Amino acid sequence: MTRSARRTRTLRTAAAGAVALLALGACSSSSSDGSSSSGPDSSASSSPRPSGTVTVFAAASLKESFTTLGKEFERQHPGTEVAFNFGGSDTLAASITAGAPADVFAAASARTMATVTDGKDAAGTPVAFARNQxxxxxxxxxxxxxxxxxxxxxxxxxxxxxxxxxxxxxxxxxxxxxxxxxxxxxxxxxxxxxxxxxxxxxxxxxxxxxxxxxxxxxxxxxxxxxxxxxxxLNDYSITLLKNAPNAAAAKAFVELVTSAEGQQVLTRAGFLKP
Amino acid sequence: MTEVDRARTVVPESGARRARALGGVPLPLLLPALVGLAFLLLPLLALLIRAPWRSLPQQLTSAEVWQALQLSLVSATAATAVSLVLGVPLAWLLARTDFPGRGLVRALVTLPLVLPPVVGGVALLLALGRGGVVGQWLDAWFGITLPFTTAGVVVAEAFVAMPFLVISVEGTLRAADPRYEEAATTLGASRFTAFRRVTLPLIAPGIAAGAVLAWARALGEFGATITFAGNFPGRTQTMPLAVYLALQNDPAAAIALSLVLLTVSIAVLAGLRDRWMTAST
The missing domain is CATH 3.40.190.10 (Periplasmic binding protein-like II)
Structure with missing residues (x-):
């Protein structure tokens, strides 16, 4: 009867594997939720002190300047990490309205930002932070x-x-x-x-x-x-997202982008003042 | 081959017998199989459920859709033809000859299978683009530039699809008995005649299967095409490109386009299956 015992065991293992797989699939959509609170002092969204990972969806044209600002942010707030997703503003807006877990959205046009604000996915009003020619x-x-x-x-x-x-x-x-x-x-x-x-x-x-x-x-x-x-001229605007897994850090990042220091980085990259 | 044929015809029968007694199927196989089936079918089902049925007729009558569909069908068929002309001899070379480094060559042939198509597109630009390694001579000597042309679409699709055909045909060649060809050559046929008169008819089912696979892959090709051939309606904008760009500002149109592509590919694949595949088994 060892054979049948082994068979049931194999079966159980397979079932467990399938369940694990399903669970994996189910939580992948909220994965950044977990990673966002993985910082050393994960008092998360209620605490004003930023920590953990902040996920920024930004227009492709912002790649160089935002990467610089991201490093600056991590330096200013030890224990934080900025994860970027650079792409076409439309693609990013579409994935945000479809529920992609992001904290901040920086769009290259008013129209793409409107996609997100119309979908009630933005928290507060978007802030214009640069223009591009x-x-x-x-x-x-x-x-x-x-x-x-x-x-x-x-x-x-x-x-x-x-x-x-x-x-x-x-x-x-x-x-x-x-x-x-x-x-x-x-x-x-x-x-x-x-x-x-x-x-x-x-x-x-x-x-x-x-x-x-x-x-x-x-x-x-x-x-x-x-x-x-x-x-x-294209108006670039940035906003905190409603379902931001890490709102505190996201707010701090938006502040950095709109600060004098952030503006300096953007101007150096060739952007015009908003 | 007759033995192989017989083995093939036996398979569906025994499969049918098993299917009748589904209770006998071991659960560790049945469960993942059903999950796998659901996993593959659910997205297609969702596409049907969320399809904008009301606006569908209006979406589908736009000239741009038909232009893209026509271009897709023409370029995928041309890419399959290119793959057949070049891929079958390549498969024969890999299966029937022995030369140093054959294993490496086979690995290289299958490389486009694992290469991200966008990287394939960039590689094609570097090779066949206007300033590319070979492309600059094509431009200088013949005035041929491939990027941004329909021919470029065919090149990109063939690059991605040909390995499917080569692998399929090579597999069939290895399974086919080489003694028939040997017999033909001992009877005085040249090696090429033996290939043409004996080998080709022998491996026709494998070639057909490979061609269908390559055609389907070419039809859905996106990354290499948009990178190498660009995107211009009527010239290089195939259905997958049209779907991708429609998705940016008009998801309903994108779903409609996807449904068209889905319907056409199902129709063609089902049609070919009836005509070729069953005739060959």
Whole structure:
């Protein structure tokens, strides 16, 4: 009868495994809940002193400056850790309204922020903290001698734009519309960094991206300013989220971004004051 | 092969006999099997439940949907054709010849299976892009640039889908008895004639299965396509790209597009199964 005993044992183990798997799946959505209180003094949300992990969903264009600010935050508040999720503002907004566990959302446009505030997922009113201006990114040395937005419509030139669904694409369309230009790109990229990459890899001759992206790319692309970009400034805003697992630390992070120190970091990256 | 054939026809019968006596299935197998089935079907079911049925007709009549669907079907079929032309000989080489480093070559062939498709797309750009290792010569000598073109979509899809075909065909070749080919060559056929007249008919079911697998993979390809070929409606925007971008601001449209892709792939796969698979077993 040892055989059948072994069989029931195997069965039990398998069942336990299945239950564990199910449990794992069930709690993955609230996993940052656990990690947020994993700091040394986890008095969590009620305590004003920030601790634990603060999860920040931020627009892709904020990558460099927010990473700098995140390190600064961790230095100022020992025991904290800032976890970033950089991506297209629309994707981030969609995942927040779908229940992604995040503490802070920083969007690259008013429209994407509205998705979150309309969904009643924001706590309080979003704060504007920066503005970003479009710029043309060309190949190093500008071999095609692009000097204006109109030059991008030259035949034979391979231009990439962001898709209209993402803020940089919407802004580019606005600038083109303001100057009554028809531009047929070779591709509508899914976010600003993909558009920039196409120029960095020399696959496209030019892209309409943000000033900050041109700056972040260093010498791999050359920036060309164009006056129409003033018509299509993007307003960046940041908000604490309603279901923030770590509200105390999140609040402190928002304060850092809007502080004089935070503004300095953003200005250095090429952002304009709000 | 006749033996293999017989073995294959036996399998469904015995499966049917087992299925009738479901009580005899050991619970440690049945339980995870059912959980697995539910796990695979639930998301599809959710897609159907949450589908915007009322606005569906209006969503589906938009020209952009048909454009994307047409492009998807054409490019996936072309990618499958490329995979067949290049992949079957490659599979034959791996299964029927012996050369140093064959194991390594096989591992490299299957690399696109594990490579994140986006990385595959970047790799393709570095190789075949306008400034790429090979691409710069294509551009300079022939004036061919692949990125941002429909041909680029086919290249990206074939890169991701071909390994499926190679693995499937190689497996069939290894299972097939090489003595038939040997007999053909001893009777005076050249090795190529033996391949064409004996091996190909012998492994046709495996090739068909591999082609279907590759086609399905190419149809759903997203990462390599958007990275290598970009996204432009009618030229490089396939269904998965359209779904992804629709998801950003119009989830209902994205669900509608997904339903179309789902319906078409089920129809095609079911159709092929009836025509090829059952005919071959």
């Amino acid at each position: 479009l710029e043309i990114a060309t190949l190093p040395g500008n071999p095609d001698r692009i000097s204006s937005l109109k030059d991008l419509t030259k035949p034979g030139l391979k231009v990439v734009l962001c898709d209209k669904a993402v803020p940089c694409g919407a802004a580019a369309q606005k600038a083109l519309g303001a100057s009554h230009l028809e531009l047929t790109p070779v591709s509508y990229e899914q976010d600003v960094r993909s558009a920039l990459t196409k120029v960095e890899l020399k696959e496209a001759d030019a892209a309409v991206v943000y000033k900050t992206d041109v700056k972040a790319a260093g010498g791999r692309v050359q920036g060309v300013e164009f006056p129409e970009s003033a018509e299509a």
